[in-house]
Amino acid sequence: MRKIPIVPTLVVLLAVAIMIALGVWQLGRAEEKDALLQRYAAAGASTDAVAWPINGDAAERVLYRRSRITCESLSAMKQVAGTAASGARGWAHRATCTLPGGEASALVDIGWSAVPNPAAWTGGQVSGIMAPGPRLVADPPLAGLEPLARPDPRELPNNHLSYAVQWFLFALTALVIYGIALRRRWRDRS
Structure with missing residues (x-):
């Protein structure tokens, strides 16, 4: 046995x-x-602007919606790999903005260029689309830069x-x- x-x-x-x-x-x-992902796709169709989120949970709820901020001052500006609205690869110009009151900050992708030269931008009003990060992708672009590719929830994997x-x-x-x-x-x- x-x-x-x-x-x-x-x-x-x-x-x-x-x-x-x-x-x-x-x-x-x-x-x-x-x-x-379906909720994000529906959010992208909304034209109503939402307030800049105060924390990560609030950011999750407003991704892919339009938003507007006032960048009172820049604490940093850097170039990161980015894609233009035309599909060309190059550089996204990312600013770290101090918001009114000075207690909060926001990442803002102000536009795209083919070269990593710093953009001449010192802040002001920015409107655009909320992207993961959270960061605001300027629409229209600022400082004479070209538009970045619109944040797309279909790029998020569901594996x-x-x-x-x-x-x-x-x-x-x-x-x-x-x-x-x-x-x-x-x-x-x-």
């Missing part, structure tokens, strides 16, 4: 159960992410379904490997 070792079998079955639970969890996350498939495959693989190990053990003992 072939004996199945109790402790190793329980360990493998526990691991498989955990992997399956993680796969089911990722399926739920896929549905949540899809709903979030939770593939993660779920991976967890289910890990569980299946663990069972197959354990089955092979048991066969070899039984064969060696007979």
